[in-house]
Amino acid sequence: MGEFDSMLARLRAHVEGRQPLPLDVGVWTIERIASLSGxxxxxxxxxxxxxxxxxxxxxxxxxxxxxxxxxxxxxxxxxxxxxxxxxxxxxxxxxxxxxxxxxxxxxxxxxxxxxxxxxxxxAVESLHIANSSGAQFEHEHEPSAPARIASPHADSGHGGWR
Structure with missing residues (x-):
């Protein structure tokens, strides 16, 4: 009996007996299936x-x-x-x-x-940039109200920062 026949007989015995496969039989089985699938x-x-x-x-x-x-x-x-x-x-x-x-x-x-x-x-094919026209850009980045920056010197009359 050749190696193939011997391993196949061992595989069949373990499967029919519902026993866990020994490592060598499991590896052999995976290798055979992989070789068949390419x-x-x-x-x-x-x-x-x-x-x-x-x-x-x-x-x-x-x-x-x-x-x-x-x-x-x-x-x-x-x-x-x-x-x-x-x-x-x-x-x-x-x-x-x-x-x-x-x-x-x-x-x-x-x-x-x-x-x-x-x-x-x-790899990036293209970047989409929103609001690329100049007119839209000016309006979108104008603050609706001046931003105030809190600082420890805000009440000192120096505009917030010394």
């Missing part, structure tokens, strides 16, 4: 989750990548111990979901993914 769609979804997590984290692309990789390492440690993550927050939940879709890339590739997302968000 993986491009899964990688795109993973990348979208990573970019969303990066926007929540904020900071530079380097900072975002570092925090995503820190969360990924923490999730790996918890998974190795058989523990469920607690209190991940939104960014952590997005990284967890991304991990389930496709492996988290290394630092350099992760920065490229985050940078490509940032570049698209900064």
């Amino acid at each position: 993986g491009a769609g899964l990688r795109q979804q993973r990348d979208a989750n990573l970019c969303a997590a990066g926007r929540l984290i904020g900071g530079t692309i380097r900072t975002r990548a570092h925090e995503i990789l820190r969360i990924d390492a923490m999730l790996s440690r918890l998974s190795a111990r058989g523990q469920a993550p607690r209190r991940l927050g939104l960014a952590g939940g997005l990284v967890l979901h991304a991990r389930g879709l496709w492996p988290i890339p290394a630092d350099r590739q992760l920065r490229e993914i985050l940078a490509s997302s940032s570049a698209g968000k900064l």
Whole structure:
């Protein structure tokens, strides 16, 4: 019996017995399904989750990548111990979901993914400026009543400021 047949038999036995999958069987199953789908769609979804997590984290692309990789390492440690993550927050939940879709890339590739997302968000086709005619501008910025500035010397007869 080959590796494929052996893993498929193990998968079937666990599913039919309604038992949790061992880690190696689960990983094998995900890899097989991903290879059948081509993986491009899964990688795109993973990348979208990573970019969303990066926007929540904020900071530079380097900072975002570092925090995503820190969360990924923490999730790996918890998974190795058989523990469920607690209190991940939104960014952590997005990284967890991304991990389930496709492996988290290394630092350099992760920065490229985050940078490509940032570049698209900064592009602005045009800016609409309200009240751009001169006549409207003059009337809208004339104060209806003189503004008074409160100061500690308002009653000293010096116009408020010395």
